Amino acid sequence: MMADVRKTYESIRSQLAQLGLFGPDSLVMLGAGGERAVLDAAGNETSPALFAGVSAPLAVLTRGPHFPSCDGAGGPLRACTDDMAQMFGARVRRTARPGDGPAWLIPGRGFLVTARFGSELIAACILMEKMCLAQAAAPKLGGLHPLSGPLCALEHAVYLKKYSRNARKAAAGETPGPAKPAGDIPDLALRQAVIEYGKRLVAERLIQATWGNVSVRIDDGRFLITPSGVDYDRIRPEDVAEVRIADGSYAEGLHPSSERKMHRLIYAARPDIRAVIHTHSACCQVFAACRKDLRADGALYPCAGYAVSGSEKLAEKVAAVMAGHDGCVMANHGFVAGGPGLEEAFARAAEAEALAGTLLQI
Secondary structure (H helix, E strand, C coil), X not given: CXXXXXXXXXXXXXXXXXXXXXXXXXXXXXXXXXXXXXXXXXXXXXXCHHHCCCXXXXXXXXXXXXXXXXXXXXXXXXXXXXXXHHHHXXXXXXXXXXXXXXXXXXXXXXXXXXXXXXXXHHHHHHHHHHHHHHHHHHHHHCCCCCCCXXXXXXXXXXXXXXXXXXXXXXXXXXXXCCCCCHHHCCCHHHHHHXXXXXXXXHHCCCCCCCCCEEEEECCCCEEEECECCCCHHHCCHHHCEEEECCCCCECCCCCECCCHHHHXXXXXXXXXXXXXXXXXXXXXXXXXXXXXXXXXXXXXXXXXXXXXXXXXXXXXXXXXXXXXXXXXXXXXXXXXXXXXXXXXXXXXXXXXXXXXXXXXXX
16 A cells, blocks of 8 residues: 555544544545555555545544434435535435435444545534534524525535635645745734634634634634634644725735634624634534524623625624623624633633533433
8 A cells, every 4th residue: 555545544534533432433534546445444445345435635534422313314315504515515415325425324333524635624524423412412402593505505615616726735745935034024923823822723623624714803804713724733834814994904924814804793793802713613503503602601792694704784683782792692604702812712612612612412
């Protein structure tokens, strides 16, 4: 077996094991066409027919702790958050014979996901487990509110063509340009702080891959925000985007996060807020998928009405809630928290996820 295939396999196995998403029955497929290799959980080559219809260069059959709760249910799993729609489209079907497609539920065995590059494969596994969690926990909140089929198809197409572009380039070894000397980067300490908190969000499993975003106010007229579609461990200080609060235009950095409109309107509505963190954490997303307020122990995080991700309408709905609250559930999307600094916003987002988990008894 080629050394690079073994290295890729070990990386995938290690990452999924750390997430609790790799077990003794997991299988990993690498390569395409006649050059593919399928390895079992022990790293031995095998040749199951399960991957015969898969043309993607990477695929995994695995399962997480919440898969059994939806294994016996009839019908497909329907996308109930924007990130699920972007990755998988409108639904994930059940079948014993998967073909081409982003994901499948394999009865009695787990879920099979495909991907174009490694970080996408890991993100797909995390999102599938979150779909299983939402299916299991939603009855406690009155049930899911799936997104419409046409909207999901559009979200998926945009993800494949545009949103994942930077991640694909990074996976291919491309860089956005030569690094700048530290002395040529304005507001360097704030940019480094934005990157640091993005990495903390990934480590605490509050965001996955390139979903979620972090921003910090520079002054009354400007803020810094993470770039669009770049893995947090690859962001450089010069990649962090500077956005003007007055009109949303941006100067320094890569193309800013698609949710910069939401951050801009929050800063405009709340001069006291100096940092905003938007998460896609698992338990908060159950509340988002069910369109429910997060309320307990004196804390209240209302649910803002649904609008398409990245849209002005979504920004307006979230900012209207944040005008009177320090955190907000975003219907079919995620959670957003603000604070006088990055540490306070981060703590609020983490506390909201813990509170959601307690209420769901997860």
